[in-house]
Amino acid sequence: xxxxxxxxxxxMSRYLERAExxxxxxxxxxxxMLDQTPESVEPRWRRLxxxxxxDTPPQGLADAYAITRTLxxxxxxxxxxxxxxxxxxxxxxxxxxxxxxxxxxxxxRLYLSVRAATPEQVWQGEPIEFYQAIKEGAHLFQxxxxxxxxxxxxxxxxxxxRYLERAxxxxxxxxxxxRPYLEAPxxxxxxxxxNDWVGLLKCATAFEAYCKVYTADVQPHTVAxxxxxxxxxxxxxxxxxxxxxxxxxxxxxxxxxxxxxxAERLAGRLRASLDYGQVEEIMADNMHAYLDGIQRQCIAIxxxxxxxxxxxxxxxxxxx
Numbered sequence: 001x002x003x004x005x006x007x008x009x010x011x012m013s014r015y016l017e018r019a020e021x022x023x024x025x026x027x028x029x030x031x032x033m034l035d036q037t038p039e040s041v042e043p044r045w046r047r048l049x050x051x052x053x054x055d056t057p058p059q060g061l062a063d064a065y066a067i068t069r070t071l072x073x074x075x076x077x078x079x080x081x082x083x084x085x086x087x088x089x090x091x092x093x094x095x096x097x098x099x100x101x102x103x104x105x106x107x108x109r110l111y112l113s114v115r116a117a118t119p120e121q122v123w124q125g126e127p128i129e130f131y132q133a134i135k136e137g138a139h140l141f142q143x144x145x146x147x148x149x150x151x152x153x154x155x156x157x158x159x160x161x162r163y164l165e166r167a168x169x170x171x172x173x174x175x176x177x178x179r180p181y182l183e184a185p186x187x188x189x190x191x192x193x194x195n196d197w198v199g200l201l202k203c204a205t206a207f208e209a210y211c212k213v214y215t216a217d218v219q220p221h222t223v224a225x226x227x228x229x230x231x232x233x234x235x236x237x238x239x240x241x242x243x244x245x246x247x248x249x250x251x252x253x254x255x256x257x258x259x260x261x262x263a264e265r266l267a268g269r270l271r272a273s274l275d276y277g278q279v280e281e282i283m284a285d286n287m288h289a290y291l292d293g294i295q296r297q298c299i300a301i302x303x304x305x306x307x308x309x310x311x312x313x314x315x316x317x318x319x320x
Contacts, residue, residue, distance in 0.1 A: 003310045006157050008095035010305070013161030015088035016107070019081045020138035021169050022052055026068055027131040028202045032195060033064060040193065051169075051176045051203075052079060068127065069119040081134060082114050100148035103141065110137040153254045160247040160305070167240035167270075168298035173203055174227055174237075175291040181220060182287055197223055204235040224287070225279040237294060238274040244301065245271045255309070263304035270297045 029048050036044065042061040049056055049067065054077060059066035072081045089111040092104060114134065122130045142162070149155050177200050181192055197218045201207040204227055213230070214222045230236040245267040252264050282290050 005095050005098050005154065007310045008091045009098065009154050009157040010161040012088050012091035013158040014165040015084045015091065016138050016141060017162045017165040018079060019084035020135050022071055022079065022081050023131040023134035024205065025051060025203050026071055027128055028199050030128050032199050035195065047176050051173045054079060065123050073119050085111050085114050098154050102144045102148045106141045106144050110141065153251055156247040156250045160244055163240040163243040164298055164301060166235065167237050167244065168295050170204060170227060170235060170237050170240065171291045171294040174224060175288055178224065179288050182283065194218060206233060206235055209233050221279055221283060224283060229274060229277050229279060241267065241271040241274055261304065261308045263301055263308050266297060266301045266304055270294065
């Protein structure tokens with residue numbers, strides 16, 4: 001597969017996953033506003049912004065409108081939802097011949113719907129429904145992709161992009177919530193309420209799935225275990241790491257890379273560490289360092305993918 005095509009499919013998938021993740025977190029944040037105390041307002045928005053690597057807007061943490069506008073429409077924020085969907089569409093356009101017409105139509109529908117919206121219209125109308133529509137649009141694109149595209153090398157690049165983005169985002173989300181809980185468990189100002197832990201599960205679309213395993217008894221260590229180490233839940237870090245490794249194995253075989261490339265080896269190392277991880281040991285040791293290590297491994301896998309499949313030397317391409 002041409003490096004240009006692999007790059008376009010990979011980033012199309014990553015940008016859509018990022019937009020869906022941001023829409024999901026904002027939707028949960030707006031729902032939590034309905035029953036929050038004045039003391040819980042700023043910590044919740046601060047965690048949300050940190051989980052999305054976004055600076056606090058000049059208006060501060062008490063202005064929910066300014067925060068959602070920054071995360072959704074701000075042209076200066078590269079991770080804003082509108083910018084991510086526009087970049088996903090641009091990558092899809094560049095690989096138009098490699099994707100199905102249904103995929104192209106869906107990413108265009110999603111792009112046009114968010115481009116037609118304005119911050120004022122969204123905020124004065126039904127903001128929660130707006131973010132729900134973005135999530136559903138991204139989910140529909142994923143379903144269309146699985147149903148209309150051959151599950152060959154290109155499809156696996158899409159899978160790798162989606163799950164690598166998800167693994168890093170979920171690790172950061174966990175770190176943002178657990179760092180104050182573990183570092184200052186007796187500080188009332190940093191204590192998370194029951195609704196905050198439920199909100200964390202909902203930020204990963206995990207509440208119902210979690211309750212099927214642990215009932216509605218939401219405890220921090222079981223939340224961490226489920227979102228980090230569950231082998232069957234699609235938004236857990238372990239599940240995402242497994243999909244990344246599987247995808248890279250198929251891609252390496254298709255590209256004729258003997259013994260697997262560096263990207264596959266790094267993905268295998270990450271998945272193995274999660275396979276044998278124990279949440280009690282992780283939380284008792286240094287959970288922040290563990291989650292930070294996962295994010296660093298995701299970055300290393302991304303770099304290895306680029307070195308192997310996108311920016312490799314011309315001499316290597318001629319040898320294969």
